[in-house]
Amino acid sequence: xxxxxxxxxxxxxxxxxxxxxxxxxxxxxxxxxxxxxxxxxxxxxxxxxxxxxxxxxxxxxxxxxxxxxxxxxxxxxxxxxxxxxxxxxxxxxxxxxxxxxxxxxxxxxxxxxxxxxxxxxxxxxxxxxxxxxxxxxxxxxxxxxxxxxxxxxxxxxxxxxxxxxxxxxxxxxxxxxxxxxxxxxxxxxxxxxxxxxxxxxxxxxxxxxxxxxxxxxxxxxxxxxxxxxxxxxxxxxxxxxxxxxxxxxxxxxxxxxxxxxxxxxxxxxxxxxxxxxxxxxxxxxxxxxxxxxxxxxxxxxxxxxxxxxxxxxxxxxxxxxxxxxxx
Amino acid sequence: xxxxxxxxxxxxxxxxxxxxxxxxxxxxxxxxxxxxxxxxxxxxxxxxxxxxxxxxxxxxxxxxxxxxxxxxxxxxxxxxxxxxxxxxxxxxxxxxxxxxxxxxxxxxxxxxxxxxxxxxxxxxxxxxxxxxxxxxxxxxxxxxxxxxxxxxxxxxxxxxxxxxxxxxxxxxxxxxxxxxxxxxxxxxxxxxxxxxxxxxxxxxxxxxxxxxxxxxxxxxxxxxxxxxxxxxxxxxxxxxxxxxxxxxxxxxxxxxxxxxxxxxxxxxxxxxxxxxxxxxxxxxxxxxxxxxxxxxxxxxxxxxxxxxxxxxxxxxxxxxxxxxxxxxxx
Numbered sequence: 001x002x003x004x005x006x007x008x009x010x011x012x013x014x015x016x017x018x019x020x021x022x023x024x025x026x027x028x029x030x031x032x033x034x035x036x037x038x039x040x041x042x043x044x045x046x047x048x049x050x051x052x053x054x055x056x057x058x059x060x061x062x063x064x065x066x067x068x069x070x071x072x073x074x075x076x077x078x079x080x081x082x083x084x085x086x087x088x089x090x091x092x093x094x095x096x097x098x099x100x101x102x103x104x105x106x107x108x109x110x111x112x113x114x115x116x117x118x119x120x121x122x123x124x125x126x127x128x129x130x131x132x133x134x135x136x137x138x139x140x141x142x143x144x145x146x147x148x149x150x151x152x153x154x155x156x157x158x159x160x161x162x163x164x165x166x167x168x169x170x171x172x173x174x175x176x177x178x179x180x181x182x183x184x185x186x187x188x189x190x191x192x193x194x195x196x197x198x199x200x201x202x203x204x205x206x207x208x209x210x211x212x213x214x215x216x217x218x219x220x221x222x223x224x225x226x227x228x229x230x231x232x233x234x235x236x237x238x239x240x241x242x243x244x245x246x247x248x249x250x251x252x253x254x255x256x257x258x259x260x261x262x263x264x265x266x267x268x269x270x271x272x273x274x275x276x277x278x279x280x281x282x283x284x285x286x287x288x289x290x291x292x293x294x295x296x297x298x299x300x301x302x303x304x305x306x307x308x309x310x311x312x313x314x315x316x317x318x319x320x321x322x323x324x325x326x327x
Numbered sequence: 328x329x330x331x332x333x334x335x336x337x338x339x340x341x342x343x344x345x346x347x348x349x350x351x352x353x354x355x356x357x358x359x360x361x362x363x364x365x366x367x368x369x370x371x372x373x374x375x376x377x378x379x380x381x382x383x384x385x386x387x388x389x390x391x392x393x394x395x396x397x398x399x400x401x402x403x404x405x406x407x408x409x410x411x412x413x414x415x416x417x418x419x420x421x422x423x424x425x426x427x428x429x430x431x432x433x434x435x436x437x438x439x440x441x442x443x444x445x446x447x448x449x450x451x452x453x454x455x456x457x458x459x460x461x462x463x464x465x466x467x468x469x470x471x472x473x474x475x476x477x478x479x480x481x482x483x484x485x486x487x488x489x490x491x492x493x494x495x496x497x498x499x500x501x502x503x504x505x506x507x508x509x510x511x512x513x514x515x516x517x518x519x520x521x522x523x524x525x526x527x528x529x530x531x532x533x534x535x536x537x538x539x540x541x542x543x544x545x546x547x548x549x550x551x552x553x554x555x556x557x558x559x560x561x562x563x564x565x566x567x568x569x570x571x572x573x574x575x576x577x578x579x580x581x582x583x584x585x586x587x588x589x590x591x592x593x594x595x596x597x598x599x600x601x602x603x604x605x606x607x608x609x610x611x612x613x614x615x616x617x618x619x620x621x622x623x624x625x626x627x628x629x630x631x632x633x634x635x636x637x638x639x640x641x642x643x644x645x646x647x648x649x650x651x652x653x654x655x656x657x
Binding site: 051061064065069073074077093096104144 | 429430439440446447459465487495654655
């Protein structure tokens with residue numbers, strides 16, 4: 001098993017899927033010659049040529065909409081939004097079109113497109129290069145939203161997304177791109193979309209989170225272990241539709257649940273997780289379900305003081321975990 | 328006798344008669360739907376009336392065995408030309424389970440039928456434009472020689488998806504025919520408040536493609552323009568923008584009252600140019616539409632529409648719980 005970075009896992013998944021299936025192609029801004037502004041498509045242009053690694057005009061609705069058209073025809077487009085913050089012009093195509101094509105045509109048509117986008121903060125990206133946008137899409141049946149935390153999950157889930165016969169939004173944490181490294185098998189594999197993953201077994205408190213925050217929780221858990229607090233950590237991996245069974249099992253296991261996201265607190269993924277727990281786990285709970293999230297302000301500010309204040313980090317997670325354990 | 332205009336386009340007498348028959352069928356189905364709506368039997372109608380010539384003229388210029396159609400909600404003439412039947416359309420009007428467009432999930436006018444390459448559409452206007460570009464892109468990648476025809480109204484030509492899609496197709500030289508059915512109104516708002524340029528086709532130059540404006544009441548003029556555009560597309564010369572100018576003869580929909588924003592005289596004047604009248608006159612002058620043929624055609628269409636109505640009215644609705652199916656692949 002090789003150790004690779006989070007972004008290398010993206011590139012490898014794309015490359016191997018394009019080698020496996022001629023119908024897979026990549027389109028987006030700067031994905032061709034430049035290999036993407038983050039270099040996620042590095043080397044693909046040289047290997048597969050400009051027809052399969054398509055530099056598009058700067059117009060997000062067309063990137064999504066043209067991809068959807070190609071997908072309806074029978075191709076496997078992987079569209080890149082340069083930043084998740086810039087997906088907004090494509091929302092009509094994603095919500096009114098991709099999400100509803102199978103349903104509205106009574107299963108006659110489908111749109112197997114994957115839309116990748118880097119999200120998340122902590123990179124001095126300010127308001128429009130830091131956002132978490134998953135909540136915008138997470139009440140749209142017909143869509144699937146994948147937000148992996150490790151290179152292993154990235155590669156297996158991106159391959160699964162490309163092979164999936166329904167539209168998938170694949171959000172990659174941009175700070176994780178080079179920060180997070182991990183072991184990835186040499187052979188071809190996929191991971192199931194819609195399944196959460198236990199990243200740490202524990203018996204005192206449960207942390208349910210996704211994306212980069214999984215690592216913050218894991219770091220905090222190691223520290224707390226020295227104090228005798230044993231944390232159970234569930235990585236949602238797919239934030240829509242949610243793995244209800246996995247959530248109920250993890251919450252019931254310890255009876256004390258902390259939900260963590262770097263998105264705003266209100267109306268987000270963890271709010272839905274909280275609702276699932278309250279509907280199903282009342283008699284297993286030993287403490288109120290706690291949410292730890294970004295503040296309810298429009299987005300992450302630029303100045304380091306304010307960015308740090310907004311951004312999730314291991315210390316914030318550790319404190320919240322300790323408070324819950326002591327409840 | 329008036330000049331024969333169809334022979335030089337390569338159209339036989341039988342073909343132009345068939346075009347007229349499809350136009351007339353669209354009109355009669357549409358008229359029946361209004362009656363059913365006013366009788367309280369179907370909740371909603373949105374019309375093709377006044378645009379049949381453009382719709383049928385364009386469709387007949389394509390290869391209806393391999394080309395793709397991405398119609399908008401008025402395009403009954405397009406979908407009939409591409410193989411949808413009167414019964415299919417009535418099933419959609421009545422929202423019955425057998426409706427091939429959506430199984431009764433969508434309002435009428437939201438066409439889609441994969442076997443005939445009629446691509447499913449929605450209500451937010453112009454979203455189908457990038458889809459047509461994507462299908463053409465896929466065809467180019469797969470080295471196929473089909474073209475995609477996407478239609479929309481002049482109001483829709485203000486939407487970002489039109490501009491983004493047209494630009495994409497222009498840059499990548501894709502075989503897309505963008506056809507604007509200019510019927511002079513976007514619900515109540517006239518063209519003068521929609522466009523600052525004289526013609527919708529003026530917008531083509533910005534996207535590196537030719538733009539043409541043709542008489543949308545003349546199926547032969549539309550046929551000629553779309554045929555040339557299809558040839559361009561198949562030859563690898565890229566997209567074309569075609570504007571067909573006609574008039575919306577009905578209110579926007581069964582829920583609209585056009586008396587609140589336009590004069591009756593204007594509508595009456597437009598009716599004089601109605602293609603169902605003018606093209607019939609042309610065919611009569613050419614000796615193609617004889618009295619006998621006309622009676623036969625009217626009787627046949629009347630029967631088709633009656634049978635379709637009866638069938639659809641008596642067909643079953645989808646089971647209530649089937650609302651849960653096909654959110655994802657099953």
